[in-house]
Amino acid sequence: MVSFYKMPTSLDEALTILREGSGKAKIVAGGTDLFLEIKERSGPSIETLVDITKIPSLTTISCEGDLLKVGAAVTHTQLLASPLLREGAEALWESASFIGSPQVRNIGTLGGNIVNAAPAADTAVSLTALDAKALLYSSRGESSSLSIPLLYKDVQESRVDSTREMILQLEMKREGMNEASSFQRFSLRRSLSLPVVNVAVSLGLHKGHIERIRIVGAPAGPSPLRLYQTEEMALGRQVEPPLLDSLQRESSKEIRIRSSLLRGSSSYRERLVGVLVKRGLLEAFTRIRKKERKSSLS
């Protein structure tokens, strides 16, 4: 039974409430998932909810040097309105547009989407491809920085214990000249639908050759899955149709997805991943080319 709802305006205040709650106070942001659990009484008993959406440092998007910092309580709507992210973290920007509905995007937050720990959470998939780190802070003052897959404990279970710690922000390198990313998704409807599969890719070229690549697919286990074998195959190569075809085949073979009555058979979904990987790489490559053209014109 929730007896108290606190809306602290500073991080210190929030952490103090959390500490004094000793396990019975819990961090909440948009609450689109947590409030439902409360409604259905399916979650553990919580006495105090600590709403972090009024803490200014957690609701801002900034760039320091070439490091993008997105506050954990930034809503998906805010994220989509940010030119900084649209240009510097394309896959993240695209993935946010698929979350829930406009209504849900207006209150749901990036940090909340991550802590909710859905295996194919769209932003978790793109953040993994962008090699983002989550900056965690505990009520005892310990801080740590973890990559997205490490935040998952099990299916729909986060390693982040919101009764004693919270994500402060997500950090990722801003995409430069020879870098781009793309998020791809297949679902039965365009809005308010879970993905059949989703894929994010991030590409870095050097003199026309693939210098860095990250390919991520889901849902294939508790957390977004990097397809290392497929990545390995691409390194050092030029982006050309035969390569894209073999990466499509390789990624379909590498990923293992279970059959679902709602979301299709295992073989169908695995083939889809290959198709989306190819589309994503082509899109990322095209984006790099566009950047090159733009800079040669200016």
Place this chain on the structure above:
Amino acid sequence: MNISFEINGKLMRVQVSPSDFLIDVLREKLDLTGTKKGCEKGECGACSVIVDGLLLPACILLATKAHGTKITTIEGLKGPDGDLHPIQRAFLETGAIQCGYCTPGMVLATKVLLDTDPNPTEEEMKRAISGNLCRCTGYKKILAAMKRSAVYYQEEVDGHGDS
């Protein structure tokens, strides 16, 4: 606990418990039953209200979160003489209503869209109601109503320009 917000232009103070949802406060405590309860999961959009200019699902929003905000519900759209809002007129005239359960949400979603962009494309209109389900009309007439609403908005803007 006591919370206060401005609802349909009036400042209100209500006593709520920390686990009360906004939809219940609106319907049960303030008698604003125009806001509908549908899925109660934030998926169908029937409970949509405008909070500080944003369309939000009142069924999964704790009332406490709305403290200090400005809320518009469907009841807040009628004019001072009780006349219908242009969007409401457009919905009536195009027959965009069958059972009517989704209509308050659809009308408010249209309002948010037109308040930010009085001249949206059809794609933007579809996107604006992508969180609002209608199980009767197949959306065609709703889109027609949205287009007519945009015309009324435009006329209003032009009308103000003349005076």
